[in-house]
Amino acid sequence: MVFEPVIGLEVHVQLNTVTKIFCSCATRFGSPSNTQTCPVCLGLPGVLPVLNEEVLRKGVSAGLALNATIANYSKFDRKNYFYPDLPKAYQISQYDKPICTNGSIEITVEGKTRQIGITRLHLEEDAGKLIHDERNRERVSMVDLNRAGVPLVEIVSEPDLRSGDEAYEYLQKIKTVMKYIDASDVNMEEGSLRCDVNISVRQKGAQEFGQKVEIKNLNSFKAVRASINYEIERQIASIESGERIRQETRLWDDGKNVTYSMREKEFAHDYRYFPEPDLPPIVLTDEYIQGIRASLPELPDDRKRRFVTQYGLPEYDARVLTSEKGLADYFESAIGAGSDPKRASNWIMSEVLAVTDADHIHECAVDPARLAGLLRLIEEGTISGKIAKTVFQEMLTTGRDAAAIVEEKGLMQISDRGAIEAVIDSVIAANQKSVEDYKGGKEKALKFLIGQIMKETRGAANPAMVQDLLLQKLK
Ligand SMILES: [Zn+2]
Known part of the structure; x- marks a missing residue:
C-alpha cells in the first residue's frame, strides 16, 4: 500500500x-x-477588558498579508477551561466569527511551488506560564502571569501539507511574512511563535481522512519537521500491522526524537464557547480595511517576482534574497550604489551570508555602499575576485572602504603585459621540468606553472592574462 500523509498546522x-x-x-x-x-x-472580579486598537490593526495586517478575507463583522468568545495558568478560567478568543478566513501562502520545496490554504486567523489572549521547580527539596509549582493577556493570532492551515519539509517551509514563510509587516518578532525561543501539528495518513488516492493525531510541545521548526517525519512512519507501521490509530494528543521528545501519548483528545464542545459579553463585536468598514492594505509593504512573494523580472536574477537567488526583509533591502541598496545585480547576489549569498545572519545583516561592518565599492573594483579590473575576498575580510575587521585597503596594501591587479611576462619568464626558467611535462601532454603541469606565477605576484596578476601569455610562450 502507498500512503499519503495529511498535515495541518495551528500556529500561534x-x-x-x-x-x-x-x-x-x-x-x-x-x-x-x-x-x-x-x-x-x-x-x-468587577473589571472590564478593552480591546487594544493596535492588536486589531496588526491582526488585520497579518490576515491581508496571508491573502485572507477580512470580516466586516467578527466577535470575541469565551473558551472555558480550567488550568492554573488561566486566572479567569476562560480565555477570550474567537470561535464562529473569526476576523480573517480563506487565506493562502505559497511555499517552494525542492523546486516545486504549492499554495497552502489558510482556513482562518483569529485574535486571542495568551495564558500565563507555570514554572515547576524544587525549593528546599520539595517540588513546587509557580505561576507567572506576565504573559496572561499578551495578544496572539492563531493561524489555522487547511490540511494541505504533505511532508515535514513542507511544514518547515510553511513556518518559514509565515515567519518571513510576519517580519515583513512588523506584526511579530516570531522568535520561537521567546515563545512568540508556537506550533501544533495535526497529522494523519491515508491510502494514496483515498478521499476520506485517516484518524487524526495532534502533536504538541514543539519548540523549533526543526522539531516540527522531525516530529512529522517520525509520526508518518509510526502511523504507517501501526496501520500495516493492523492496529487502529487513536485520536490523541502526543508530545515530542527532542532528546529521544520520538512522540509519545499525552492524553485522549477532548472535543471542541468541552470548551463551552459562548459570546464574550464584556466586549462589543468588531465592526470594520471597507475603508478601514483598504487603509491597512494600502499601508502594507511589498510582500516577499511580490518582491521575489520583481527581483526576477527587474534584475534578471534566477528564481533561487530571488527567493534567498527576499527571505528576510533586511536582506532584500541590503541587496537593493547595493544595486542602488551601482552594483551589477547578479554579481551582488553571488557575493551576498556566498561571502556576506557566510559571516552574518540574514536577520542581522544591517549590523554587518560591510554595509551595502561598501560592498558596492568592493564590487566596482572587481568590475573595473583593479583587483581579481580572489583578492577581493581577502579585501572583504579586511573590511569586516576594520570597517574601512575597499579602495583604501587596496591602495594601502598595494593589492592592485597587475594587468601590465610587460610585468607579467617578466614573471612568466623567470618561472619558466626555474621550472624546466614542469615545462617538459606540459609539452609531453601533462595538463596538470600547466596548472602548477600558473600557480607559481600567481604566487610570485602574491595573487595580484590578472589571471586571464597570465593564462594567455603563458600558453603563447609554451607553444
Ligand atoms: Zn494587565
Whole structure:
C-alpha cells in the first residue's frame, strides 16, 4: 500500500504590540515574574477588558498579508477551561466569527511551488506560564502571569501539507511574512511563535481522512519537521500491522526524537464557547480595511517576482534574497550604489551570508555602499575576485572602504603585459621540468606553472592574462 500523509498546522504568533490585548500592561519579554499584571489580566472580579486598537490593526495586517478575507463583522468568545495558568478560567478568543478566513501562502520545496490554504486567523489572549521547580527539596509549582493577556493570532492551515519539509517551509514563510509587516518578532525561543501539528495518513488516492493525531510541545521548526517525519512512519507501521490509530494528543521528545501519548483528545464542545459579553463585536468598514492594505509593504512573494523580472536574477537567488526583509533591502541598496545585480547576489549569498545572519545583516561592518565599492573594483579590473575576498575580510575587521585597503596594501591587479611576462619568464626558467611535462601532454603541469606565477605576484596578476601569455610562450 502507498500512503499519503495529511498535515495541518495551528500556529500561534504573538503580536509585537507594546501593551497587552485587553489592558495597558507591558508585553516585554524577560521581566521579573508578575510585574506586568493588573486587575484585568489577573482576572479579578468587577473589571472590564478593552480591546487594544493596535492588536486589531496588526491582526488585520497579518490576515491581508496571508491573502485572507477580512470580516466586516467578527466577535470575541469565551473558551472555558480550567488550568492554573488561566486566572479567569476562560480565555477570550474567537470561535464562529473569526476576523480573517480563506487565506493562502505559497511555499517552494525542492523546486516545486504549492499554495497552502489558510482556513482562518483569529485574535486571542495568551495564558500565563507555570514554572515547576524544587525549593528546599520539595517540588513546587509557580505561576507567572506576565504573559496572561499578551495578544496572539492563531493561524489555522487547511490540511494541505504533505511532508515535514513542507511544514518547515510553511513556518518559514509565515515567519518571513510576519517580519515583513512588523506584526511579530516570531522568535520561537521567546515563545512568540508556537506550533501544533495535526497529522494523519491515508491510502494514496483515498478521499476520506485517516484518524487524526495532534502533536504538541514543539519548540523549533526543526522539531516540527522531525516530529512529522517520525509520526508518518509510526502511523504507517501501526496501520500495516493492523492496529487502529487513536485520536490523541502526543508530545515530542527532542532528546529521544520520538512522540509519545499525552492524553485522549477532548472535543471542541468541552470548551463551552459562548459570546464574550464584556466586549462589543468588531465592526470594520471597507475603508478601514483598504487603509491597512494600502499601508502594507511589498510582500516577499511580490518582491521575489520583481527581483526576477527587474534584475534578471534566477528564481533561487530571488527567493534567498527576499527571505528576510533586511536582506532584500541590503541587496537593493547595493544595486542602488551601482552594483551589477547578479554579481551582488553571488557575493551576498556566498561571502556576506557566510559571516552574518540574514536577520542581522544591517549590523554587518560591510554595509551595502561598501560592498558596492568592493564590487566596482572587481568590475573595473583593479583587483581579481580572489583578492577581493581577502579585501572583504579586511573590511569586516576594520570597517574601512575597499579602495583604501587596496591602495594601502598595494593589492592592485597587475594587468601590465610587460610585468607579467617578466614573471612568466623567470618561472619558466626555474621550472624546466614542469615545462617538459606540459609539452609531453601533462595538463596538470600547466596548472602548477600558473600557480607559481600567481604566487610570485602574491595573487595580484590578472589571471586571464597570465593564462594567455603563458600558453603563447609554451607553444
Ligand atoms: Zn494587565
